[in-house]
Amino acid sequence: MNTLSYKTKSANKQTVDQQWYVVDAENMIVGRLATKVAMVLRGKHKPSYTPHVDCGDHVIIINADKVRFTGNKMEDKYYLRYSGYPGGQRKTTASEAMAKKPRFVIENAVRGMLPKNTLGRQMFRKLHVYEGTEHPHKAQKAKPFNF
Numbered sequence: 001m002n003t004l005s006y007k008t009k010s011a012n013k014q015t016v017d018q019q020w021y022v023v024d025a026e027n028m029i030v031g032r033l034a035t036k037v038a039m040v041l042r043g044k045h046k047p048s049y050t051p052h053v054d055c056g057d058h059v060i061i062i063n064a065d066k067v068r069f070t071g072n073k074m075e076d077k078y079y080l081r082y083s084g085y086p087g088g089q090r091k092t093t094a095s096e097a098m099a100k101k102p103r104f105v106i107e108n109a110v111r112g113m114l115p116k117n118t119l120g121r122q123m124f125r126k127l128h129v130y131e132g133t134e135h136p137h138k139a140q141k142a143k144p145f146n147f
Contacts (some may be wrong), residue, residue: 059140
């Protein structure tokens with residue numbers, strides 16, 4: 001049998017072809033949107049996916065202020081942060097976070113679905129979230145990503 005016909009191609013930094021995609025988040029559920037976006041940022045939607053290489057694409061999310069949660073999560077879900085001092089733990093509900101900084105909700109959900117290492121931080125830098133319908137990445141000619 002000819003073993004040269006089925007060699008596995010491993011991607012590297014030079015062979016990766018990165019695209020730009022735009023996603024309209026209006027009336028989309030936060031968790032389901034975040035899973036799809038994390039998959040594109042990692043590059044798992046490509047046949048040339050390689051786990052140790054950043055072969056994902058850039059994702060622009062518009063209308064981040066119009067996402068929604070299912071059930072009663074808007075009041076029940078909360079985000080914790082800690083200042084490092086005794087008694088310095090603060091709690092913010094999802095509705096407060098959406099009113100103050102809607103980008104945080106999507107960024108936090110996507111960041112939690114990426115690897116917790118330097119490669120994951122590099123992938124996260126390719127996520128661009130905007131509240132309105134306008135974004136400054138017109139020159140990249142981003143294509144709409146259909147789920």
